[in-house]
Amino acid sequence: MRRVALGIYTLLIIVPLVVIVGGxxxxxxxxxxxxxxLPTRPTLDNYVTVLAKQDLxxxxxxxVLVVAVSVPVTLLLGSLTAYAVARxxxxxxxxLFGIFALGLAVPAxxxxxxxxxxxxxxxxxxxxxxxxxxxVVVTLPVAVFILAGFMRTLPAELFEAAEIDGAxxxxxxxxxxxxxxxxxxxxxxxFLVVMHWNDxxxxxxxxDDPSKRTLPLALLDFQGEYLTEYPLLFTGVVVAxxxxxxxxxxxxxxxxxxxxxxxxxx
Amino acid sequence: MSxxxxxxxxxxxxxxxxxxGGFFLLPAVQGLQYATTDWxxxxxxxxxVGAANLTDVVSDDDLFRNALTNNLKFLLVVxxxxxxxxxxxxxxxxxxxxxxxxxxxxxxxPTVLSSVSVAFIWKFxxxxxxxxxxxxLGAVGLDRFQSAYLGDEDTxxxxxxxxxxxxxxxxxxxxxIAGLHQIPEELYDAAKTDGAGRWxxxxxxxxxxxxxxxxxxxxxxxxxxxxxxxxxxxxxxxPPRSSLDVLxxxxxxxxxxxxxxxxxxxxxxxxxxIAVVTFLQNRAARMVHK
Numbered sequence: 384m385r386r387v388a389l390g391i392y393t394l395l396i397i398v399p400l401v402v403i404v405g406g407x408x409x410x411x412x413x414x415x416x417x418x419x420x421l422p423t424r425p426t427l428d429n430y431v432t433v434l435a436k437q438d439l440x441x442x443x444x445x446x447v448l449v450v451a452v453s454v455p456v457t458l459l460l461g462s463l464t465a466y467a468v469a470r471x472x473x474x475x476x477x478x479l480f481g482i483f484a485l486g487l488a489v490p491a492x493x494x495x496x497x498x499x500x501x502x503x504x505x506x507x508x509x510x511x512x513x514x515x516x517x518x519v520v521v522t523l524p525v526a527v528f529i530l531a532g533f534m535r536t537l538p539a540e541l542f543e544a545a546e547i548d549g550a551x552x553x554x555x556x557x558x559x560x561x562x563x564x565x566x567x568x569x570x571x572x573x574f575l576v577v578m579h580w581n582d583x584x585x586x587x588x589x590x591d592d593p594s595k596r597t598l599p600l601a602l603l604d605f606q607g608e609y610l611t612e613y614p615l616l617f618t619g620v621v622v623a624x625x626x627x628x629x630x631x632x633x634x635x636x637x638x639x640x641x642x643x644x645x646x647x648x649x
Numbered sequence: 650m651s652x653x654x655x656x657x658x659x660x661x662x663x664x665x666x667x668x669x670g671g672f673f674l675l676p677a678v679q680g681l682q683y684a685t686t687d688w689x690x691x692x693x694x695x696x697x698v699g700a701a702n703l704t705d706v707v708s709d710d711d712l713f714r715n716a717l718t719n720n721l722k723f724l725l726v727v728x729x730x731x732x733x734x735x736x737x738x739x740x741x742x743x744x745x746x747x748x749x750x751x752x753x754x755x756x757x758x759p760t761v762l763s764s765v766s767v768a769f770i771w772k773f774x775x776x777x778x779x780x781x782x783x784x785x786l787g788a789v790g791l792d793r794f795q796s797a798y799l800g801d802e803d804t805x806x807x808x809x810x811x812x813x814x815x816x817x818x819x820x821x822x823x824x825x826i827a828g829l830h831q832i833p834e835e836l837y838d839a840a841k842t843d844g845a846g847r848w849x850x851x852x853x854x855x856x857x858x859x860x861x862x863x864x865x866x867x868x869x870x871x872x873x874x875x876x877x878x879x880x881x882x883x884x885x886x887x888p889p890r891s892s893l894d895v896l897x898x899x900x901x902x903x904x905x906x907x908x909x910x911x912x913x914x915x916x917x918x919x920x921x922x923i924a925v926v927t928f929l930q931n932r933a934a935r936m937v938h939k
Contacts, residue, residue, distance in 0.1 A: 385741050389752060392738065395815065396755055399770050402781060406773075415779045460665040467662040470654055479662055486673055490876045490923070492897040493916045496904050497676035497683060500690065520672040523665050552657040581763035583879040587887075587901075599879065602765045606772075606886060613773050620766040627761045635754050642760055643823050 407618040414614055429618040439622055441594060442601040446580060449511055449597060453518035454575045458568060460519065461526030466560050468527065469534035470542065480531060486524030491584055499588055508589045514597070517589070518579045525578075526571050529644045533567035534560065566640075573634065573641030580627060598623040683913035690909035702914035713915060715891055716899035717922065719806045723895060724874040724926070726810035732866050734818045739825030740855065753826070756819035764816070768883020771812040775799050775884075799884060805892040809884055813877055821866045828862030829855070864934055871930065875923050896922065 398419075406414045408425045417423075433439050468480045498517065499508070507513030541563070545555050561568070586600040596604070602619045609615045631638045684702055688695035706713050738756060742749040759767060774781045775798035783795045798808045836854045845853065878897040885893040888902040896919045904912040 388737070389741055393752060393755060396758065396819075399774055399781065400758075402773070403770055418773075418779070418781060418784060460668065463661040464665040467658045470658055472654055475659070479666075482666070482674075483669065486669065488872075488923075489677065489920065490872065490897070492876065492878060492900055493920050494673060494677045494680060496900070496909060496913050496916060497680040498672065499904070500679070500683070500909070501672065501676050516668075516672065520668050523669050527665070546655070552655045552661070556661070577761055581879075583763070583765055583882070587882075599763050599765045602763070602769070603882060603887070606769070606883065611776070611779075613776075613779075616769045616772070620762075620769050624762050624766050627763075628758070631758065631761045638761060639753075639757055639823055642757075642820060643827070 403617045403620055406614050407621045409614050411612055411614055429614045430622075433615060433618045433622060437601065437605070437619075438594075439598075439601060439619065442596050442598055443622065445511060445595060446597040449514050449518065450576055450579045453515040453522075453579050454572055456515070457519045457522050457526050457575055458572055461523055461571070462530050462561070462564065462568065463556070464523070464527045465530030465534050466556055468531040469537065470539070480527070483524040483527040486521075487528060491521055495584065495588055502589060509591050509595060510589075511595060513589055514585060517585045518582065521585075522575055522578055526575065529571045529574070530564065530567055532644075533564060537563060567644075569637055570641035570644045573637050574644060576630075577627065577638075577642060680913045680916055683910050684917055685914075686910040688910040689907040690904070691907070695910065698910070702911050703917065706911070706914050706918050712891070712894070713896075713899055713918070716894045716896050719893070720875065720895040720922075723806050723810050723813075723877065724871060726807055727813050727874045727877075728867055728870050730810065731814045731818050731821055731870055732863065734814060735821035735866060736825050736859070736863075738818065738822040739829055740851070742822070743826055743829040753819075753822070756822055758819065759816050760820045762816075764877075764879030765883040767812060767816045768880050771808075771815070772799075772884055774812075775808060799893070802892045806895075809877070809881060809893060812884065813874070813880060816880070817870070817873060821870065824866055824869075825859060825862050828859040832858045860934075867930060867934070868927065871926060872923070875919070 402418055405420075405422060406418070407429055408422045408427070410424075410426060410428075413423060464479070464483070468476050470476075471479065502508045502513050502517070507516060537560075541559060542555050545559055546552075550558070581599060582597075583599040583603060586597045587603070590596055590600060593604075602623055605616055605619050685697055685699055686695045687698050687702075742753050742756075773779075777783060777795075777797045777800055780798070782798065786792060786795050796804070799805045801808075832854065836858070837850055840850045840854050875895075876897060877895065878901070881889050881893055881895060881898055887898075888894070888905070889898050894902070896915075900912050900915045900919060903915055
């Protein structure tokens with residue numbers, strides 16, 4: 384029984400993924416004729432179309448740039464705040480944490496409209512900078528939550544000993560807090576990378592200029608353009624997902640820890 | 650907790666507070682203001698309409714009511730289906746062995762994909778003419794179960810729920826496995842000594858002991874179900890047709906239709922709906938686990 388159940392679910396996960404990857408090397412006719420079969424005449428045309436004509440390479444660059452800025456910034460601001468939460472006296476700590484916890488319960492779709500107005504007025508709409516900023520803002524609560532949860536478990540003597548030796552707060556943070564929090568920082572950064580890489584809502588809301596699109600938005604645009612030309616849709620899926628899947632293959636344990644830490648936020 | 654806290658720690662929290670306060674809390678409050686106007690989002694002029702938007706959303710808006718109904722159906726199927734599946738997979742894979750470590754990794758894999766990618770995968774699974782689901786059903790002689798899936802107005806939202814479960818069940822499984830590992834082995838030994846079978850062990854040891862994990866999984870799945878915006882746009886296009894419209898996509902469509910004030914009012918009702926559902930779940934959980 385156990386084997387049968389697990390076997391069926393494994394097929395349910397694997398088969399669609401294999402079909403998608405295989406289909407990205409097929410023509411539409413070939414895919415419809417035999418969706419499960421190997422490509423009879425493998426073609427790279429889909430990749431050429433998608434990467435060159437759709438400029439998915441440029442889009443990929445945008446996604447990399449946004450993540451490369453917004454993740455470290457969130458991590459830095461989040462860990463500074465988490466350290467304050469862990470060390471401030473009871474009430475200031477609770478209030479600070481409570482303010483950020485509020486953001487965990489509010490879905491982005493509930494505040495996106497006033498945010499749109501605000502970013503429009505500040506000229507931050509239709510720019511990658513605006514996208515980086517909003518990523519930092521909406522994921523700060525999760526980052527603070529995960530990191531404060533970890534830093535609260537650190538013994539106060541750890542910091543106090545260094546402070547008695549004359550180290551300032553910044554030195555303590557940099558030389559003690561950051562190194563001992565490395566596992567928690569790693570988990571948080573993976574969570575943030577996945578969130579920022581895959582986000583559709585804010586690019587959809589903020590970006591009009593096709594040259595400033597990120598991957599999920601470009602992929603969504605495919606849908607209107609290619610409708611049922613599945614091989615092209617699949618190729619887009621492969622290009623958008625490959626970086627995350629490869630990273631997952633190598634850092635599997637950290638991914639599971641990070642994404643689960645993000646989920647255990649409520 | 651230290652008694653002598655350096656004052657500078659307040660400064661550490663300042664940059665994050667400034668950004669979060671300025672770009673999250675402040676707009677959230679402004680949203681309440683917009684909700685009392687008929688502003689279209691770009692004209693300089695608008696009127697204050699008081700609570701008229703809110704009363705319209707609640708009592709006189711078929712589109713909104715349709716989205717709410719769809720969202721609740723979606724929520725119900727995802728919460729029940731995903732929680733049960735995640736627990737089942739966790740129970741089957743809780744033992745530490747090489748095989749189960751490998752399978753856990755496979756089941757978790759969809760979680761790292763983007764919602765739009767998952768949407769495209771399932772768009773093909775559900776394609777009525779060329780899709781995988783009908784192909785498999787045809788191949789094993791179950792033609793009568795073939796369906797139009799997303800094209801079937803009555804059940805479309807349930808098929809999206811299935812895709813959502815495929816997407817996130819592995820993530821919830823991991824939370825359950827962590828919960829299962831907290832259960833002391835002695836409880837099972839004691840149950841076995843009392844002659845409890847496998848189902849009774851599950852019923853009287855596993856299920857009550859994983860209650861904290863269940864609470865977590867249900868709470869997170871609920872929030873996820875209200876946020877299933879990307880998956881629906883990817884499967885149904887933007888804006889989605891009415892059979893696939895949920896609250897988040899409705900708010901976006903209202904906004905895109907230059908009814909900014911009204912969309913802000915919808916956002917408020919959206920928040921209230923989430924709060925009510927969460928409250929009811931907590932009540933239900935207390936009754937179940939009394």
